[in-house]
Every structure is written in structure tokens, then in C-alpha cells.
Amino acid sequence: MLVSDPTYDPTSGSARGYPVGNAIFPTLALLNHSCDNNVTKYFVGSLVVAVAARDIDVGEEVTENYFPHYAYVSRAERRRWLQCHYNFECACQACVADYPQIFGETNKE
Numbered sequence: 186m187l188v189s190d191p192t193y194d195p196t197s198g199s200a201r202g203y204p205v206g207n208a209i210f211p212t213l214a215l216l217n218h219s220c221d222n223n224v225t226k227y228f229v230g231s232l233v234v235a236v237a238a239r240d241i242d243v244g245e246e247v248t249e250n251y252f253p254h255y256a257y258v259s260r261a262e263r264r265r266w267l268q269c270h271y272n273f274e275c276a277c278q279a280c281v282a283d284y285p286q287i288f289g290e291t292n293k294e
């Protein structure tokens with residue numbers, strides 16, 4: 186069971202969200218995904234605020250999480266979801282090192 190997105194269906198690897206609108210944030214669009222992102226975002230009205238979620242080393246890439254995060258979803262499920270929705274196989278550090286899932290069910294590949 187996923188904690189972060191109650192609409193996520195692990196059997197199909199898809200999230201059944203409820204679209205409420207679209208927006209383009211050109212600066213934030215430059216950030217790549219990581220399953221162990223170092224930036225998190227929140228909305229203040231029509232603004233998006235990005236803040237460091239942990240210390241970021243000099244020279245370290247600034248990343249956001251498109252969904253899902255390694256703590257909640259197994260690597261196999263994350264990669265399936267990202268491939269389906271963003272058409273890439275994630276090669277972030279959490280995927281390469283296969284960080285252990287912390288919350289929810291652990292699904293072995």
C-alpha cells in the first residue's frame with residue numbers, strides 16, 4: 186500500500202489522480218527526477234515554492250520527485266510508473282543502489 190498517493194494502483198503502476206488544472210513553471214521544469222529527491226515543492230496560491238528537503242552538497246544535482254519516492258514504493262514499481270508516465274528508466278542513486286523501502290509493503294523484484 187502506498188502512503189504518498191492514495192490513488193496509486195500498484196498492480197497497474199498508474200496513479201489515478203484527479204486533474205484540477207495545468208500550469209507550466211519553466212524554472213522548475215529544469216529539475217530532473219530522483220527517487221531520493223533533495224528538493225520538495227509546495228503551492229502558495231498560484232506560486233510554487235521549492236525548498237531543500239535535505240542538505241545539498243556543492244556540485245550535487247538539484248532534483249525533485251515526480252513520484253514515487255523510494256521510501257514508499259519498491260524500485261520495480263517506481264521504474265514501471267516512471268517508464269509509463271515519463272518514458273524513462275530511472276537511474277537515480279536510490280534506484281542504482283536499490284535503497285530499501287521504508288514504509289508500506291516491500292515488494293521484491
Ligand SMILES: [Zn+2]
Nearest residue numbers: 220275277280
Ligand atoms: Zn529512481
